[in-house]
Amino acid sequence: MMGQDDGVRSIIYGQKSIQYRLIYSARSSLEIAVLADATVIVKAPTGASISKIEQKISKRARWIIKQLNYFKQFSPRTPKRYYLNGETHLYLGRRYRLKSVQAHQDWVKLTRGYFLISCREQANPVATERLMKNWYAEKAALQFNASFDRCWPKFKQFSLDKPTLSIRRMQKRWGSLSPNGRLTLNANLVKTPRECIDYVVTHELCHLIYHNHCSGFYKLLETVIPSWEKVKHKLELSLI
Ligand SMILES: [Zn+2]
Numbered sequence: 001m002m003g004q005d006d007g008v009r010s011i012i013y014g015q016k017s018i019q020y021r022l023i024y025s026a027r028s029s030l031e032i033a034v035l036a037d038a039t040v041i042v043k044a045p046t047g048a049s050i051s052k053i054e055q056k057i058s059k060r061a062r063w064i065i066k067q068l069n070y071f072k073q074f075s076p077r078t079p080k081r082y083y084l085n086g087e088t089h090l091y092l093g094r095r096y097r098l099k100s101v102q103a104h105q106d107w108v109k110l111t112r113g114y115f116l117i118s119c120r121e122q123a124n125p126v127a128t129e130r131l132m133k134n135w136y137a138e139k140a141a142l143q144f145n146a147s148f149d150r151c152w153p154k155f156k157q158f159s160l161d162k163p164t165l166s167i168r169r170m171q172k173r174w175g176s177l178s179p180n181g182r183l184t185l186n187a188n189l190v191k192t193p194r195e196c197i198d199y200v201v202t203h204e205l206c207h208l209i210y211h212n213h214c215s216g217f218y219k220l221l222e223t224v225i226p227s228w229e230k231v232k233h234k235l236e237l238s239l240i
Contacts, residue, residue: 011054013061020057023215024048030056033229034067036236041229071236083125083132089115091139093193093238100128108135140167140190147197148183151205154224160208174235175200177207192238199231 010019020032020040030053031043044053057064081087088095096115100123107118108131119127148165163183170176170186177183183204189197202224210217221228 009050011057011061013058013065016061016065018057018061018064021213022053023218025215025219032057032060032064034064034071035229036071036233038068038071040064040068083128089132090191090239091115091136092143092190093196098128106131108132136190137167137187140185140187143190143194143197144185144201147194147201151198151201151224154202155205155208158209163205163208175204177204181208188239192235195231196235196238199225199228199235202228 008019008021010017012018018040020042023041023043024046025043027043027045029045030048033041033043035041042053042057081089083098083100085099087098089098090096091110096110096113098115098117100117100119102121102123103118104120105118106120109116115132117123117128117131119131121127144165144167152162161181163177163181166182166184167187168184169188170184173186174189175183175185183201185197185200185204189200203221206217206220206224209220225231
């Protein structure tokens with residue numbers, strides 16, 4: 001599941017408590033990263049002691065707090081849409097300006113930076129929203145299946161049962177994996193870049209092997225998508 005925390009530790013710095021996720025790996029030095037969702041990731045050499053690790057985090061605490069404050073300004077992330085001409089809407093990470101017109105047929109298409117909506121009835125926000133939502137649902141099915149086909153071969157070596165794919169509108173999660181092997185993706189994910197869709201699919205597929213966010217989970221994720229932290233960052237900022 002994305003958005004759930006396992007094995008999170010915290011240290012006190014001045015008046016503040018800094019939560020961080022500790023990952024041990026075969027490396028020689030400590031690395032600290034602050035992600036856009038306010039997750040602090042600390043990668044430490046295998047066997048490093050907690051007191052040593054916390055000493056190093058304390059030394060960087062001012063920087064960590066500065067990063068966390070920076071990301072706070074992006075929340076809440078999705079401005080409300082009213083389905084009025086001129087508004088921008090996203091598809092696969094690109095922005096399109098909405099233009100709704102009355103014509104003989106109902107259709108939706110993307111052309112030269114525009115989200116063109118043709119409405120049989122006089123163009124109005126309710127009809128525009130209905131047409132766009134149907135269009136997004138169709139594209140979500142198409143893009144998510146394509147992403148699944150790109151990501152699944154990387155898990156072939158594990159001889160797993162292929163999960164079934166479902167799409168839902170979810171408030172707080174990009175994706176989830178049920179114990180009976182159903183991979184559910186948030187319909188809004190189709191508004192983000194393809195690499196972000198692949199990242200969420202891959203994250204959930206890693207849960208077929210590791211059910212929680214243990215260090216093995218992150219090692220596997222890093223093997224499949226070495227730049228996953230960058231992509232995750234992009235994803236967090238993608239619906240602004
Ligand atoms: Zn997860």
